[in-house]
Amino acid sequence: DRHTDYQRLDENQLNNQVLQLEERYGAYKNRKLKLDMSRGKPCSEQLELSVGMLDILRSDDTLKTVDGSDCLNYGGVDGIPEAKELFAQMLEVGTSEVIIGGNSSLNMMHDAISRAMLHGVYGSESPWGKQQTVKFLCPSPGYDRHFAICELFNIEMIVVDLLKDGPEMDAVEQLVREDDSIKGIWCVPKYSNPDGITYSDETVDRLARMTTKAKDFRIFWDDAYTVHHLTSRPDPLKNMLAACKSAGNPHRAFMFSSTSKITLPGSGVAVLAASEENLNVIRKQISVQTIGPDKINQLRHVRFLSNMEQISEHMNKHAAIINPKFELVLNKLEAELGGKNIASWNKPNGGYFISLNTLDGCAQEVVRLAAQAGVTLTPAGATFPYGKDHRDRNIRIAPTFPALNELETAIDVLCLCVQLASVKKIRAER
Ligand code: PMP
Numbered sequence: 477d478r479h480t481d482y483q484r485l486d487e488n489q490l491n492n493q494v495l496q497l498e499e500r501y502g503a504y505k506n507r508k509l510k511l512d513m514s515r516g517k518p519c520s521e522q523l524e525l526s527v528g529m530l531d532i533l534r535s536d537d538t539l540k541t542v543d544g545s546d547c548l549n550y551g552g553v554d555g556i557p558e559a560k561e562l563f564a565q566m567l568e569v570g571t572s573e574v575i576i577g578g579n580s581s582l583n584m585m586h587d588a589i590s591r592a593m594l595h596g597v598y599g600s601e602s603p604w605g606k607q608q609t610v611k612f613l614c615p616s617p618g619y620d621r622h623f624a625i626c627e628l629f630n631i632e633m634i635v636v637d638l639l640k641d642g643p644e645m646d647a648v649e650q651l652v653r654e655d656d657s658i659k660g661i662w663c664v665p666k667y668s669n670p671d672g673i674t675y676s677d678e679t680v681d682r683l684a685r686m687t688t689k690a691k692d693f694r695i696f697w698d699d700a701y702t703v704h705h706l707t708s709r710p711d712p713l714k715n716m717l718a719a720c721k722s723a724g725n726p727h728r729a730f731m732f733s734s735t736s737k738i739t740l741p742g743s744g745v746a747v748l749a750a751s752e753e754n755l756n757v758i759r760k761q762i763s764v765q766t767i768g769p770d771k772i773n774q775l776r777h778v779r780f781l782s783n784m785e786q787i788s789e790h791m792n793k794h795a796a797i798i799n800p801k802f803e804l805v806l807n808k809l810e811a812e813l814g815g816k817n818i819a820s821w822n823k824p825n826g827g828y829f830i831s832l833n834t835l836d837g838c839a840q841e842v843v844r845l846a847a848q849a850g851v852t853l854t855p856a857g858a859t860f861p862y863g864k865d866h867r868d869r870n871i872r873i874a875p876t877f878p879a880l881n882e883l884e885t886a887i888d889v890l891c892l893c894v895q896l897a898s899v900k901k902i903r904a905e906r
Pocket of ligand 1: 669733734735737
């Protein structure tokens with residue numbers, strides 16, 4: 477049945493398909509599988525690449541920074557100079573335009589929103605939270621944890637379609653021009669979670685220069701996958717901070733990144749980049765919250781990663797491990813679902829995910845069927861604000877964590893469930 481257009485099957489053929497697929501599905505169920513494909517975590521071989529970092533600092537080393545401060549003691553609220561140097565290079569910004577934080581960029585994003593709600597941002601006339609409503613644009617499918625932050629702070633989320641080259645900019649421009657309660661937009665501009673797309677230069681420029689009714693509008697630019705290439709032809713991304721400067725909106729962007737998927741997730745180093753004016757306000761607020769970040773971890777990271785060349789080499793090792801997993805998933809999808817007119821997917825050049833779109837109204841059923849066969853997927857709808865995918869079609873595939881043989885079985889089950897849900901749906905609609 478390879479490459480048969482399911483939409484063209486007659487009733488008899490559909491019934492036959494259902495019988496065949498159900499038989500195969502039953503066989504998987506009997507195997508009592510227990511496979512988890514729900515989160516984008518590195519696998520143990522990837523973690524191996526960075527455990528050497530734990531041996532890099534020794535008690536008899538100089539644990540002083542280049543400006544002579546002692547990493548063993550308090551001090552330096554915005555990070556050690558050598559970490560600023562390295563991560564400023566990674567984000568292509570100036571060393572005075574970065575704050576090096578703790579172990580999590582999500583934490584920095586959460587705190588940035590929290591501070592904006594309570595105190596406003598640089599240039600705010602009043603705290604965001606003093607307004608009756610605060611809204612954010614959420615290009616979707618997107619990262620569920622961004623949406624969770626909005627929910628926590630009661631920020632109303634407006635869905636904007638994410639296209640191949642970024643958010644649908646006509647819609648974005650119109651919305652922000654007319655509504656001053658729209659204070660920001662979430663963006664994962666490179667190898668986006670989950671679609672794996674990268675924003676075009678034009679999209680970056682339009683975001684940087686668009687007229688916003690809110691004078692203190694901010695772009696939350698989550699560049700989590702900035703060096704996470706899968707191929708030798710990485711997607712280029714125009715620098716948002718620079719674009720904002722040249723557009724005359726120098727304070728519009730908050731850029732975030734981290735080493736979570738470069739070194740060790742949970743024990744990485746996070747970065748916030750923004751205009752110096754933005755950072756001056758933020759530094760003051762952070763210094764009330766903490767006397768300073770974990771400088772030892774920052775030092776360890778700098779000594780381990782050294783420079784951009786080394787980061788790039790390190791990331792090639794990650795790619796060598798996970799590329800076969802992406803290839804496997806993409807080949808399976810093509811073999812099982814290609815030409816059947818029931819699903820579409822992206823082939824990303826980097827990042828951590830493959831985004832699968834089923835026929836409208838099938839995603840939840842696919843995830844349910846897969847769960848019953850022992851394969852846990854990211855819940856359908858998770859990639860949309862409030863967990864509501866209005867077309868019920870998007871499924872996020874996270875290929876990195878499972879071993880190849882487990883991944884193969886999991887994708888077999890997924891493809892089977894997509895086919896089963898699709899034929900049933902097509903049949904029901906006849
Ligand atoms: N942003 C995106 C887009 C992510 O996919 C993730 C998950 N790795 C994060 C942020 C979380 O990053 P961190 O570990 O730095 O909090």
